[in-house]
Amino acid sequence: MPVMSDPARSPNPIDIHVGLQVRLRRKALKISQEKLAEALGLTFQQVQKYERGANRISASKLYEIARALRVSIAWFFEGLTDPTAEPIEGAEEAETSPFARSFLMSQEGVDLANLFPRLPQRRVRRRLVELVRSLVEEGEAEPVVAEAEA
Secondary structure (H helix, E strand, C coil): CCCCCCHHHCCCHHHHHHHHHHHHHHHHCCCCHHHHHHHHCCCHHHHHHHHHCCCCCCHHHHHHHHHHHCCCHHHHHCCCCCCCCCCCCCCCCCCCCHHHHHHHCCHHHHHHHHHHHHCCCHHHHHHHHHHHHHHHHHHHHCCCCCCCCC
16 A cells, blocks of 8 residues: 655654754764764664654753753754744745755755854855855756766
């Protein structure tokens, strides 16, 4: 019997956000999934599921993760809208795009996410974004050539 994708079973955007924060902090501290799992009394597969947002992190486990990664619990929720703020008529909460999610799950994405804010001049950061944008636009304008042909 084929397994159907159930949208109700897809990860909650908040669980995905918290999981990405766990991954970013773990990578910044250069801690392996195995080491974090050991510190938490879990398997590394469970840490993988937390980081993908596939499994929801309980409050007590989030507290333990915060201690292990030496951050406040609030740090995991940075970047989300304030839940006590009045909703704006017609405004929708922005979700992290699948591209941003997959980027942050890559080693390059984690490295850039950690290094980019450390660039001291806003102008340099802006120009770097413009450079990447122009490279993407140039790549989109050119026909895709199979690697075997290149």
